[in-house]
Amino acid sequence: MKTYIFQASIFFTLLFSFSSCSKKVYEINMIHESNSCVATMSKPKNVILMIGDGMGLSQITAGLIINNQQLNLEQFNNIGLHKSFSYDNLVTDSAAGATAFASGVKTYNGAIGVTPDTIAAKTLLEEAQDKGLETGLVVSSTIVHATPAAFIAHNRLRKNYEEIAVDVSNHTADVLIGGGKKFFDRRKDEQDLISKMESNGYEVKTFLDGDIQNLTLDPSKKILYLTADEDPLPVSQGRDYLVPATELALNRLNQSENGFFMMIEGSQIDWGGHANNSDYIVSEMIDFDHVIGKVLDFAKKDGNTLVVVTADHETGGYAILNGTTAEKIEPGFSSTYHSATMIPVFAYGPGSEDFRGIYQNTDINKKIKALMGW
Ligand code: MG
Numbered sequence: 001m002k003t004y005i006f007q008a009s010i011f012f013t014l015l016f017s018f019s020s021c022s023k024k025v026y027e028i029n030m031i032h033e034s035n036s037c038v039a040t041m042s043k044p045k046n047v048i049l050m051i052g053d054g055m056g057l058s059q060i061t062a063g064l065i066i067n068n069q070q071l072n073l074e075q076f077n078n079i080g081l082h083k084s085f086s087y088d089n090l091v092t093d094s095a096a097g098a099t100a101f102a103s104g105v106k107t108y109n110g111a112i113g114v115t116p117d118t119i120a121a122k123t124l125l126e127e128a129q130d131k132g133l134e135t136g137l138v139v140s141s142t143i144v145h146a147t148p149a150a151f152i153a154h155n156r157l158r159k160n161y162e163e164i165a166v167d168v169s170n171h172t173a174d175v176l177i178g179g180g181k182k183f184f185d186r187r188k189d190e191q192d193l194i195s196k197m198e199s200n201g202y203e204v205k206t207f208l209d210g211d212i213q214n215l216t217l218d219p220s221k222k223i224l225y226l227t228a229d230e231d232p233l234p235v236s237q238g239r240d241y242l243v244p245a246t247e248l249a250l251n252r253l254n255q256s257e258n259g260f261f262m263m264i265e266g267s268q269i270d271w272g273g274h275a276n277n278s279d280y281i282v283s284e285m286i287d288f289d290h291v292i293g294k295v296l297d298f299a300k301k302d303g304n305t306l307v308v309v310t311a312d313h314e315t316g317g318y319a320i321l322n323g324t325t326a327e328k329i330e331p332g333f334s335s336t337y338h339s340a341t342m343i344p345v346f347a348y349g350p351g352s353e354d355f356r357g358i359y360q361n362t363d364i365n366k367k368i369k370a371l372m373g374w
Pocket residue numbers: 053094141145146147148265267270
């Protein structure tokens with residue numbers, strides 16, 4: 001009799017498993033260690049927003065061609081387009097573009113986390129902190145540059161780097177990795193923000209302490225790792241931290257019981273566009289795609305992580321011209337600034353279906369908040 005009940009329960013468990021596995025991810029399916037189904041929930045536990053600054057379709061395509069016709073981006077099935085226009089210009093800059101994602105408001109070019117009236121607008125990172133999630137920013141620009149700044153600072157002007165660094169130092173984000181050491185320790189007002197952050201529970205390390213993957217870090221402290229005194233180097237000149245920094249951040253933030261929000265930026269795809277330098281674009285694009293691969297590996301194993309990859313805008317009016325070969329892009333540029341072309345959005349994980357279609361850049365913020373119940 002006992003054996004019979006036991007077998008029956010296995011039978012019903014299997015039946016339930018198969019029927020729930022055939023469904024999409026919107027229900028809570030707790031199936032232990034089965035091969036094809038991992039525990040998935042309607043509400044993502046973790047959100048990773050990845051921004052390739054200046055990454056339009058030509059940037060992606062050029063990276064694809066040179067990377068032997070394949071990218072990790074091809075693993076995404078839920079794909080949409082966003083309209084990148086800012087409040088005051090059909091051609092956005094990175095400050096307004098990142099504020100649209102971070103705070104869900106269209107604002108003027110140059111604005112960091114503020115509305116067109118220069119009122120501070122709460123960001124996804126701040127929202128996540130309020131809800132008890134851990135938070136992180138990992139970028140290949142300075143940590144006070146427009147894209148990361150729009151998630152952690154509020155300023156009427158993107159160039160106010162020293163003021164933005166004060167906002168960073170007043171925050172309690174758990175992992176901060178990017179360049180710009182000089183805005184923390186050699187300031188006009190002579191404040192030492194590094195000591196200030198150390199006394200606020202941060203372990204602060206810099207490029208002078210060695211590569212991030214070789215550091216011994218205190219797991220009980222928050223991390224600020226400053227990767228350069230000013231802008232980090234391009235990949236082509238030896239920058240190689242974005243993948244190990246992402247892995248370190250994922251390991252750290254994944255300790256959180258309540259989940260985490262992280263923004264990772266491939267910052268310099270944009271700089272290659274401004275320089276009309278196709279090789280610069282391609283090397284930064286491929287580096288960012290390596291990071292995407294690591295994030296997808298994590299998200300696939302985890303099962304409860306929403307990953308959204310997009311760009312703020314396209315840069316350079318970049319085109320791939322006739323004469324391009326598998327080894328070398330024949331580039332065309334129509335601008336040394338950004339362009340207004342629509343921007344692809346790639347989503348993976350619980351709720352990723354919501355990112356299909358064509359919508360405003362601010363809707364990325366709204367979709368994430370709706371999925372998280374914020
Ligand atoms: Mg940027």
